[in-house]
Amino acid sequence: MPFISQIERQSDYSRFSSSTPIVIDNGGSYFRIGWAGEDDPRVVFRNIVQRPRHKTTGETVTVVGDHNPALLRYFDCTRSGPRSAFDGNVVYQFEIMEYILDFGFDRLGADQSQIDHPVLINECPCNPNQSRCRMAELLFESYGVSSIAYGVDAAFSYKYNQKKGICASNGLAICSGFMSSHAIPFVNGEPVFEACCRTNVGGYHVTDYLKQLLSLKYPHHSTKLTWEKVEDLKMENCYIAPDYASEVKIFQKGDKEAEEKTRCWQLPWTPAPVEEQPSEEEIARKAERKERQGQRLREMAEAKRTSRINELENEIRGLDFLVKQLEHVPENDVPAFLRDTGYASKQEIESNLAKATQSLRKAKGEQVENEEKGDTSNAEKYNLLHVPDEMLTSEQLRDKKRQLFLKSTAEARQRAKQRKLEQELEREKQMKLEEAKRLENPELYLDLLRAKYQELSEKVEQRKRQKTNGNNTNGKQNGSGGVGRGERLNAAQRERMRLLASAAFDRGKGEDTFGRDDEDWQLYKLMSRDNNDDEDDNEADLARVSARLREIDPTFVPKSETGSPAEPPGFRPLTKEDFQILMGVERFRCPEVLFHPNLIGIEQAGLGEMAGISLRRLPSNDEALEERITKSIFLTGGSCQYPGMIERLETEIRMLRPCGSAINIVRAYDPILDAWRGASQYASDMQLFQQQTFSRDDYFEKGEDWLRGYKFRYTLT
Known part of the structure; x- marks a missing residue:
């Protein structure tokens, strides 16, 4: 084998x-x-x-x-x-x-x-x-x-x-082994097995308990806590506490005595390499390399711009040539000429020529003037809008719809830009007015600003509670224990929902035909517009007031910062302390299972109680024999080597014997x-x-x- x-x-x-x-x-x-x-x-x-x-x-x-x-x-x-x-x-x-x-x-x-x-x-x-x-x-x-x-x-x-x-012919052998512990009385040199006592607790349970405690305490080092290593840590560091409760109180206080009794196992650790500051030569070399890279990119960009200018110039020359040729083409041959060139009309050629000219000016860095031909370009761009539908073909109708969509989108974008500009001007004007008020009476202005911040924060908080918790305005829930959709909406939103629900039946006189015509969807646009204006305005005003208070009041702390939990710490390099396993209360808590097995869920007697049980089980009730046996209590087995075992066992047995009884405990050679x-x-x-x-x-x-x-x-x- x-x-x-x-x-x-x-x-x-x-x-x-x-x-x-x-x-x-x-x-x-x-x-x-x-x-x-x-x-x-x-x-x-x-x-x-x-x-x-x-x-x-x-x-x-x-x-x-x-x-x-x-x-x-x-x-x-x-x-x-x-x-x-x-x-x-x-x-x-x-x-x-x-x-x-x-x-x-x-x-x-x-x-x-x-x-x-x-x-x-x-x-x-x-x-x-x-x-x-x-x-x-x-x-x-x-x-x-x-x-x-x-x-x-x-x-x-x-x-x-x-x-x-080391021991006499009459005595008590307490053997604490790997899986169990025994107490065997000896009378005249022979063991009395009828009076022996056994507990299924030994060195295995101490090691397993220590391994569990250290694995829970240091889960990121659980792979290092092998059975063999924990066994070595147990034999090197564990001890029996003279009084378990008093020893626990020492570590609860965390004073100097607890620090002295704490042992440390240092795991292998390699410090992070220290980043050295670059020398002046290295900095100059990097700057030179960066400059060369920038020069190469600029050369590439210049070559690309030159190539683009050449392409646009060639395109402009070709379009000019087509325009000049088109002037000499008879009216009847114009459609055939346009089909050969790939364009639909002369206006399209001229539009492409204008675009190419504008792109060439941009490429050369010249100022482009778009407003001069704004009206004409729009007229050419949306040339089908004023033509009646009866005079248009199916393709032209599709183009007309597309032009209508593009024009409305462009106008809406222009209106939004104009509205944004007006809002900025209004905001600047408001800021000037507020600054004038602050300079006029700073204390009053600060009090008003704080009151406004408090009012807005309460509104926002109330709105958030209604969304998350589903409570109504009275703070009571409905009879079913929940809350309806309507109770979570403000008054304006509930009114819009009512109008929307009634519009369907008003439109069809009792029959739900709402949405059949395109005009019906304009109601959706009207009602969904600024749906959350109140909520958004409150949050925007709250942010503006909070920012203003930060500027003028150094003692101001927003509620979001005071009530929110601390942010998790960022990344930090691992240090020597991160690779240390500290053993404090575990040093005496794990061997304590030999005296109190109930710490690990085993409802059996401990070593001290086992000695008393064995003495009571002796065949004769000879007090003199028990006195001779307690004078030679012998400890053997691997789990009896903890420091403090003899003192603790003597204390346990003395509590079971009459006052003044002679007790002598010895350990095996x-x-x-x-x-x-x-x-x-x-x-x-x-x-x-x-x-x-x-x-x-x-x-x-x-x-x-x-x-x-x-x-x-x-x-x-």
Whole structure:
């Protein structure tokens, strides 16, 4: 089976005899395997499996434990994420467990087809018999091991530290692992599993909670917050608060003490390049290049103008020639001559000649006089308007309609221009009058202007509320909860709608024939003209008054600026602070789930409460025994390494014990590896270890049911 791994394969497997046990610490986070009697395991890797496909060949490979990210970029990992064989702290996916054991034995240097060694493997307290039987079936039938022994990791760690003098024979082992935490009382060196207590909270939940909080706090850096990095941040920065409520109040105040307890993780950041000011030589060079480009554009424009003048001169000469020829053509031959030249009449040739002459003058930069021949040109341009329709052909009728449309449009444009000019003159006159009033009495003028601004702003606001909210003038809604179209219109608009609605029936005397004739549509033009004059005039007057107040009153602030939200900030370059992840309250809030699992929705007991439950579950109500046990409370497991764990746990247990009770809490020599070391030390005594094993012959003879009564003894005699 192909593996991807950075772990080297051991080469001294053949040096160990078949009677030397193999010790396995099958933890929820890490898998450790080695030889009995040694101080450290030979192979350690994460207890996960991933099976991606190669992007090119499609071959499936097995990735067990830690992997090389640079190598995995050639594989498709989207359909196969990391998987674990554990459900909580119990092995239930034995297909994945087989991959892990294959890899562990392979890295140890063994031939996977035959592992002729005794195996001591760790399991959780009170492990279900089904899981124990499936593990025995896998080891006996797939690997051919000679014998198996099952032990609890916390018990091995306790016995190992007992021999070092760290804890006594009577005590309480609190093991906080990856997926769960246990409290196991020890009496005379043996664990009392009938009194043990378990909570499904461990290091996994602390890491997951920290990852969620940081991802919500810094969503733009969520890709940087990988599981491995958050695990490192947890072990480096998290601690247990002596009093959770008091610690939260410190960060609520945000004083100097909170700043001192805040930790910062600086992400990789490259400062934006500083734009250097160009030198004088560079500025001169750019100016010279710009001048050359401008000169080239001017030359191109001059060449284009010269070409245009030549074209117009040639066109004028051709039209002059046609006019002169037309003078010598007989009257009867004029239509045929015009058809050959492509013109309809002599007037058209003369009109084109006048246009070309005018264009030539414009191209040469000469002043063009249009008003001299304005009347004649209009008469020639609209020559069909005064001719009766009976004297015109169908084509000429279409031309007459087009000329009528063009003339009315031009006249309307001229009237609009004249009206605009008159309005400007009137505005200038009004401004002069207002300036005279201001100079005459500035204070009175300012008060009147403010009053006018207030009146206009109220009108505009009322109109906007009627449009958006649909309220009527009395501020009440209609019975249906909505508002009609008529209630949102002002008086002038409602009157126009009434006239328009009644015009249809007045026109046809009860029959709706309005719109059949072209004259009827003049009513629409009349009624739709200046439809929103009042509203537009109010807004225009409000803008004019507001601008005037800005000029003469420095303290004036428009309502739109005071009531509107602040504009979003513009673009700014990213700084070093934008790539920092600050951990303040998260440092102690995440490990707090070990004492209060309800913070993440798990309604179970915390570590302090677990200790009290285990003491109450002891078979005898001997107060002296409980006193001896509380004098040796032992912490082990990866999640007991937080600073402040011993002090906080002592406070929690003291609240459950009588006043004055002796409480002594100690931590394991190595909370992570002591379980494997204890198992290795136990399995090194070959004679006594063989009494605790379940052999392959027993498995084939007695079957799996024999394991129901299997009980491992930790005190060697």
